[in-house]
Amino acid sequence: MSTETTTSPLLRSAALGSHRLANRLVMAPMTRNRAASDGTPSPLMADYYAQRASAGMIIAEASTPNAVGRTYPNITALYSDAHTAGWREVVRAVEAAGGGPLFLQIQHGGRVGHPDTSGHTPLAPSAVPLPDTIHTPTGRQAAVTPRAMTAAEIGSTVADFAAAARRAVDAGFAGVEVHSANGYLLHQFLAPNTNLRTDGYGGGVPGRIRFTTEVVDAVAQAIGPERTGLRISPGNPVNGITDTDADELYPALLRANAGKGLAYLHLAYADPAAPLFARLRALWAGTLIANPVLPREQIPADGGREAAERLLAAGADLVALGRPFLANPDLVERIRTGGPVNPVRARYAMYTGGATGYTDYPALPALAR
Numbered sequence: 164m165s166t167e168t169t170t171s172p173l174l175r176s177a178a179l180g181s182h183r184l185a186n187r188l189v190m191a192p193m194t195r196n197r198a199a200s201d202g203t204p205s206p207l208m209a210d211y212y213a214q215r216a217s218a219g220m221i222i223a224e225a226s227t228p229n230a231v232g233r234t235y236p237n238i239t240a241l242y243s244d245a246h247t248a249g250w251r252e253v254v255r256a257v258e259a260a261g262g263g264p265l266f267l268q269i270q271h272g273g274r275v276g277h278p279d280t281s282g283h284t285p286l287a288p289s290a291v292p293l294p295d296t297i298h299t300p301t302g303r304q305a306a307v308t309p310r311a312m313t314a315a316e317i318g319s320t321v322a323d324f325a326a327a328a329r330r331a332v333d334a335g336f337a338g339v340e341v342h343s344a345n346g347y348l349l350h351q352f353l354a355p356n357t358n359l360r361t362d363g364y365g366g367g368v369p370g371r372i373r374f375t376t377e378v379v380d381a382v383a384q385a386i387g388p389e390r391t392g393l394r395i396s397p398g399n400p401v402n403g404i405t406d407t408d409a410d411e412l413y414p415a416l417l418r419a420n421a422g423k424g425l426a427y428l429h430l431a432y433a434d435p436a437a438p439l440f441a442r443l444r445a446l447w448a449g450t451l452i453a454n455p456v457l458p459r460e461q462i463p464a465d466g467g468r469e470a471a472e473r474l475l476a477a478g479a480d481l482v483a484l485g486r487p488f489l490a491n492p493d494l495v496e497r498i499r500t501g502g503p504v505n506p507v508r509a510r511y512a513m514y515t516g517g518a519t520g521y522t523d524y525p526a527l528p529a530l531a532r
Contacts, residue, residue, distance in 0.1 A: 171468060172475050173482065174499055177219065179450055180389045180426055182264045182337060184219035187475065188495055189452055191431075191483035192222045192268040192340065192394075194238055196513050197521060200300075202227065202240025204249035209256035211522050214492035216262030222340055222392075222429070222483065223253065225270035225347075228327035229320070232271035232348065233281040236300045237516065241269065241327040247334050254335035264337035266392055266426070269327050269382075271320060273348030274309040274357070275402050285309040286316060288352045288374075289359040294403045298514060317364060317374060320348075324378045325385040338390030341382055343375045343416075344431050346402025350395075353412060356405040368408065372416045379420055388424040392452075396431035397439055410439055417446040425449060427481075432456050435477030444478040453479035462487045466497055466504040493526040502527050 177184045197208050212221060226241040227233050233240065240246050254265055274287035279299040287309035296303040312320070328339045343349035351357040352374040358365050364373050375393075383391045395416065397409040406412070417428070426449075433440055433453040444451060455470035457463060463470070471482040488494050489512070490505040497504055511520020 171472060171498060173468065173471055174495070177481060179220065179264065179481070182220075184263050184481070185217075186219040186495055187481045188219050188471070188498070189481050189483040190215050190218040190221040190488040191454055191485035192224045192342075193485045193489060194224050194235065194513065195489075195521060196235060196237040197516060198237050198239040198249075200237060201243075201245065202233070202238065203243075203245045204239050204253050206252065207518060207522060208239075208249075209253045212253050212265075213256040213260040213262070214522060215488050215494075216257050216260035217493060217495040218263065218488060220263050220481065221257065221265045223250075223265055223267045223336070225268045225342055226250075226327065226331075227271060228269055228323040229271070230281055231283040231286055232273070232276070232320075232323075234270070234272035234275050234347070235298050236280055236514070241267070241330050242323065247330045250331070250334040250336070258335070265335075266338045266340050267331045267334075267336045268340040268342050268394065269324055269331070270342035271324075271348040273351045274306070275347055276309075277304060277307060279304065286312045286320075287348065288312060288357060288364065291357050291359065311360070314362070321374075321377050321381045325381040328382045328386045328391070332386050332390065338386065338392060338426050339382060340392040340394050340429060341375070341379055342394050343378075344394045344396035345399060346404040349375045349378060350402075350404055353416070354404045354406055355408065357403070368412050368415045372412065372419055375416060376419045379423070379425070383423060383425065389426055391425050392427045392429055393420060393425060394429040394431060397443075399432050410442075413439065414442055414446055417443060421446060421448065427452050429483060430454065430479075431483075433474060433479070435473050435479075440477065450480045451478065452481045452483050453477075454483040454485070457486070460509070461506055462490060462504060464504065466491060466494055468498050490524050492524055496527060500527070
């Protein structure tokens with residue numbers, strides 16, 4: 164087994180504010196639908212995150228800040244005492260395993276939701292339905308047309324993000340990540356094809372970045388900017404998003420949020436060769452976490468190491484990997500030793516529940532270390 168990877172820059176320590184990270188590998192947030200039906204994190208989830216505690220940092224999966232924001236069955240939430248208590252057990256398990264800091268992603272689904280899952284008609288910037296079916300407790304169904312949010316509902320949703328952030332800190336998280344990516348509510352406000360508003364939250368770029376900026380400000384005020392991260396995914400078409408003016412919008416969004424002392428910017432599906440990557444890196448003086456584009460069906464044989472190192476070379480400070488950590492709880496060790504990686508068992512990734520394809524991925528045998 165090769166040992167040349169021991170010199171990988173991914174294994175060097177790094178700073179994130181007052182936190183010292185053992186390495187530059189971040190476990191990316193991944194929805195796995197292993198929570199209770201009410202959104203409370205399960206004991207199995209505590210085992211799952213503790214198994215992956217060798218990551219320099221973990222960003223735990225998307226948690227909704229209110230009931231109407233729920234996306235799919237058995238996703239996690241953070242708007243009740245039971246939710247807070249469940250997440251507290253996850254944090255304790257990772258700390259007991261020697262893990263680094265944990266952040267928690269907060270996500271509102273917007274139009275990516277269904278009444279059979281949440282009990283509510285989805286809310287969105289405009290009454291533009293998701294152009295796809297959506298998974299519900301009874302299987303996939305046609306998406307419903309969301310209701311355009313009123314100004315009062317926008318304000319209450321901003322407050323819900325701040326309240327969820329306070330709960331996350333109460334549960335022991337080092338901070339939270341505001342999810343403004345991947346076609347969910349905040350991204351829907353950013354994109355011109357899902358935001359048809361003509362008030363102060365729509366129209367040109369200044370109006371469309373307003374909601375994300377207000378959420379970031381409310382969260383930073385609630386728990387401190389040093390505990391607040393922001394995730395974006397420019398040009399990502401998932402969930403029917405069309406970022407036609409990404410080259411103008413995202414630099415404006417960063418300028419609106421630079422200088423606030425935020426913990427980090429998380430750039431999903433980052434392409435180090437794209438001109439926009441270099442522009443965003445130049446605009447963001449703080450910590451940049453970048454998430455590479457990896458083959459969709461299976462992870463590379465090196466666990467994503469080469470793609471991650473390209474991002475570091477292009478200016479990222481930390482690199483977030485998702486499925487490589489899902490299939491390899493000891494991914495850091497595999498990168499350190501050049502060990503083989505487990506393939507992802509995609510059929511068990513979501514909606515199945517249980518330990519299969521979740522906590523039963525094997526670590527490297529002791530002899531191989």
